[in-house]
Amino acid sequence: MNRKKSFAVALLLVLIFSVVLPTAIFAADSAPTPEVAEIEAEAASTSGKSLGSGIAIGIAAAGGAIGMGIVVGKAAESVARQPEATGNIRSTMMLGLVFIETAIIYALLAVILIIFVL
Numbered sequence: 001m002n003r004k005k006s007f008a009v010a011l012l013l014v015l016i017f018s019v020v021l022p023t024a025i026f027a028a029d030s031a032p033t034p035e036v037a038e039i040e041a042e043a044a045s046t047s048g049k050s051l052g053s054g055i056a057i058g059i060a061a062a063g064g065a066i067g068m069g070i071v072v073g074k075a076a077e078s079v080a081r082q083p084e085a086t087g088n089i090r091s092t093m094m095l096g097l098v099f100i101e102t103a104i105i106y107a108l109l110a111v112i113l114i115i116f117v118l
Helices: 002-027 034-081 083-116
Strands: none
């Protein structure tokens, strides 16, 4: 077991040095011109907005989907327990689903504002 562990550590060190050393060598090449620096800053800003927006809408959509699943599941359980209250349960469920979907749409609007306005 000890031999496998030492081999894994050695392999990890080789991988780290094969990635880090060439990066350091090429990074120390020269300073970018002002035009290149401006383009790189704009690209970093755009990529940060895109990544943050994607994560935000993904979390909103996942949270909304989980919430909707829970709501529909609980409504189905309630109808199974009290079939005579189906109308009230259905209308309350639909109202809750509308509120959840509204929160997701607000998140989408915020993401669109982040991407196109900021």
